[in-house]
Amino acid sequence: MNYEFGVYVFVLAAFLGFELIRKVSPLLHTPLMSLTNAIASISVVGAILVSGEKDASTLSRVLGFIAVVAATTNLVSGFLITDRMLKMFKKREPAKK
Amino acid sequence: MNPGIYQALYIISAASFILALKWMSAPATSRRAVISGEIGMLLAIVATLLRQEVISYEWIAAGLIVGSAIGVPLAMLMPMTHVPQRTAISQACGALASALIGTAEYFRQLPHGFTMGALVLETLLGFLTFTASLMAFGKLQELLPSRPITFRGQNFFNLGILVIAVALGGSLVFHPENTIIFSIFVLLALVFGVLMIIPIGGADMPTVIALLNSYAGLSACAMGFALDNKLLIIAGALDGSSGLILSIIMCRAMNRSFTNVLFGGFGQLQAAVAGQEAKPVRSASPDEAAAILGDARSVVIIPGYGMAVAQAQHKIRELHDILIKRGVDVKFAIHPVAGRMPGHMNVLLAEADVPYDKLIEMEDINGEMAMTDVALVVGANDIVNPAALNDPTSPIAGMPILDAYKSRTIMVIKRGMSPGFAGIDNELYYMDKTLMLFGDAKSFVAGIVKELSSNH
Numbered sequence: 001m002n003y004e005f006g007v008y009v010f011v012l013a014a015f016l017g018f019e020l021i022r023k024v025s026p027l028l029h030t031p032l033m034s035l036t037n038a039i040a041s042i043s044v045v046g047a048i049l050v051s052g053e054k055d056a057s058t059l060s061r062v063l064g065f066i067a068v069v070a071a072t073t074n075l076v077s078g079f080l081i082t083d084r085m086l087k088m089f090k091k092r093e094p095a096k097k
Numbered sequence: 098m099n100p101g102i103y104q105a106l107y108i109i110s111a112a113s114f115i116l117a118l119k120w121m122s123a124p125a126t127s128r129r130a131v132i133s134g135e136i137g138m139l140l141a142i143v144a145t146l147l148r149q150e151v152i153s154y155e156w157i158a159a160g161l162i163v164g165s166a167i168g169v170p171l172a173m174l175m176p177m178t179h180v181p182q183r184t185a186i187s188q189a190c191g192a193l194a195s196a197l198i199g200t201a202e203y204f205r206q207l208p209h210g211f212t213m214g215a216l217v218l219e220t221l222l223g224f225l226t227f228t229a230s231l232m233a234f235g236k237l238q239e240l241l242p243s244r245p246i247t248f249r250g251q252n253f254f255n256l257g258i259l260v261i262a263v264a265l266g267g268s269l270v271f272h273p274e275n276t277i278i279f280s281i282f283v284l285l286a287l288v289f290g291v292l293m294i295i296p297i298g299g300a301d302m303p304t305v306i307a308l309l310n311s312y313a314g315l316s317a318c319a320m321g322f323a324l325d326n327k328l329l330i331i332a333g334a335l336d337g338s339s340g341l342i343l344s345i346i347m348c349r350a351m352n353r354s355f356t357n358v359l360f361g362g363f364g365q366l367q368a369a370v371a372g373q374e375a376k377p378v379r380s381a382s383p384d385e386a387a388a389i390l391g392d393a394r395s396v397v398i399i400p401g402y403g404m405a406v407a408q409a410q411h412k413i414r415e416l417h418d419i420l421i422k423r424g425v426d427v428k429f430a431i432h433p434v435a436g437r438m439p440g441h442m443n444v445l446l447a448e449a450d451v452p453y454d455k456l457i458e459m460e461d462i463n464g465e466m467a468m469t470d471v472a473l474v475v476g477a478n479d480i481v482n483p484a485a486l487n488d489p490t491s492p493i494a495g496m497p498i499l500d501a502y503k504s505r506t507i508m509v510i511k512r513g514m515s516p517g518f519a520g521i522d523n524e525l526y527y528m529d530k531t532l533m534l535f536g537d538a539k540s541f542v543a544g545i546v547k548e549l550s551s552n553h
Contacts, residue, residue: 001135001231003211003361003522004437005376006170006321006322006325006327006404009327009330009331009334010270010318010321010322010330010334012102012362013330013334013335013338014334014335014337014338015338016115016335017118017286017334017335017336017337017338017339017342018338018342020115020119020121020122020335021118021338021339021342021343022177022342023122024118024121024122025122025123025124025129026346026431026433026440026443026458027124027431027440027443027453027456028121028122028123028124028127028440028443029343029346029438029439029440029443030180030438030439030440030441030443030444031121031127031440031441031444032121032343032440033184033306033307033310033339033340033343033439033440034180034184034187035117035118035130035131035134036118036310036314036335036336036339036340037184037187037188037310037313037336038138038187038192038458039114039117039134039137039138039314039332039335039336039425040132040188040310040313040314040317040332040333041138041191041194042141042188042189042317042328042329042332042333042376043194043195043198043282043316043317043320043329044138044141044142044144044145044194044326045141045142045196045199045326045328045329046194046195046198046317046320046326046329047160047194048142048145048146048151048157049145049148049150049151049324049528050148050201050202050205051153051156051157051160052146052151052152052153052154052157052175053150053152053153054150054152054153056153056205057204057205059201059204060201060204060205061156061199063198063200063201064156064160064197064198064201065156065159065160065200066160066193066194066197067160067194067197067201067329068156068157068160068194068196069167070162070164070190070191070193070197071158071164071190071191071194071195071196072160072161072163072164072165072167072168072266073107073164073165073168073171073187073190074166074168074187074188074190074191074194075138075168076164076165076167076169076171076172076231077169077171077172077183077187077493078168078172078187079131079134079138079172080168080169080172080173081171081173081175081180081183082131082134083128084120084172084173085132085177085180085447085448086124086127086128086131087128088177088444088448088450089124089127089145089443089447089453089456090447090452090453091124091414091452091453092517
C-alpha cells in the first residue's frame, strides 16, 4: 500500500477544506455543520465492506451491521435536516397583496 | 467487477463532496450543495456495493433500511430549536460506526505497523467522540445537568486517562495480538469521551460540538488510511478541517483558547457572585415597552439562547413585521456564539421567516449601535455584558460583545435576575437607560405585539 500517497491526499484535502469553509457565511454555520456531519457518514463505505465480506466472522457481521445502521442514520438524518433548514432561508419576501 | 469502475465512481463522489462545500458558501447555492452531497454519498454507496469483495447483501440491506427508518423521523420531526441535540446524536452515530469498523478490522487482521496505527487512531477518536457526543446530547436535551461539573484534579485525571489510552494504543501498534490491551484501550477511550464533556457548560457547546464534528471526520479519515481508501481520506479530511475551523471561529468569538474551553471550567465563579446584594433595576410592562418601541426609529433585536428555550422566534417575527409596518428600521444582531451551536440563531429566525438579509453579524452591526434607538435583548446575557470590555478580572474579559450598551434605550427580556450561564453579573441591567422586561420571552413579546396592533 502506498501510505505516502494517502498522506498527500489528506494534506491537500484538508487545505482545500480550510479554504472552502472559511468562505462560508456565518449565517449558514449550522446547516454547514449538518452537511459536513452527513458527509462524515462516508464511514458507511467501510461498514459495507466489513459486513459484506464473504467469510466474515460473526463478530465482523454484528459490528458491521451496527455500523451500517449507525452510519445510515447519520447520513439520512444529516442530509434531510440540512435541506429542511436551507429551505427556510429566504430573502425578503415579495410584498403581500 | 473491474476495480477501475468503482475507483472512477469514488473520484466523482469525492468531487461532489468538494462541490457541496463550495456551494455551501452562500444561501443562493446552498440547496444545490445538499444535492451534490447526496449524489456523492449515493455514488460512494453504489460503488462500494459493486465491489467484488462485497458478497453478502442481506445484512447491508437490513442495516440501510433500519438506519433510514431511524434517520428520517430524526430529521423531519425534530423542532428547529433542537438542532444542536440532533447534530450531537447524529455525530454519535457516525463516530460509533467508525469505531466499530475499526474494531472489526482489528479483530479480522490484527495488523502491524502503519495500518494498526491508523486503526488505533480511528477507534480512539471514534469511541471518544461517540460517548462525548452522547454526553453533549444529554446536556443539550437537559437529561443531564447542563452546568459544568468540576472537581479537584479533574484536568490531571482526564489527561492521565488520555495518556494511558494513547500509550496502550502505541503498544498495540507493535503487539496487536494482545486483545486484552485492545479492550482496555477501547474502554479508556469511551471513558475519556464522558470525562471530556463533564466540565463543559452550555455556553461552550458551540465550540465543543464543532470540535467533535472534527474528530468524527478525522476518525473516518484514519479509517481511510487503514482500508487504503482515498475517498474516506478526502471526505474525512474535509469534515475534519471544517469542524476545526468552526471551533477556532467560536473560540475567537469568546476570546478563549482551545485549552481554556476544554480544560477551563467556565462555571467555577458562580458561588462567588451569588453573595452580592441586589441592586435596583428599572422594569417595565409590555404596554410601556410597546410605547417605546412604537416611537423608535431604529430597533436592533439581539437574540440569545433564551429565545430558543422560550420558542419565541415566531412572536419576534410578528413584532418585527408590525414595527416594519410602522416604518421602524428593524435589524437583528447575531453574535457568533449565541445559542448552542454555530449559527443557531440564524436557523431559528429563518424558521420564523425572518429574511436573512436582516440578520447582521457582530462586526457589521456594532458600528450602528450608538445610533440605535432601542436595543431589545431577548434571552441573551454574556454576549452583551460590558464587563467583557471594562473589567479585566471578569472571566469573560476580552470577549467581543454586541455593543447593546451604546444604544439610546436598552430593553432586556429575561425571566428573572439570576446571573447568566457563566455566573457573571451583568452591569448592563443596572444602567439608567435600561429597562428590564421580566417574564417569559414568548408571552412578553406577544403582549407587546398585542398592544402595538391595538393602538395605531
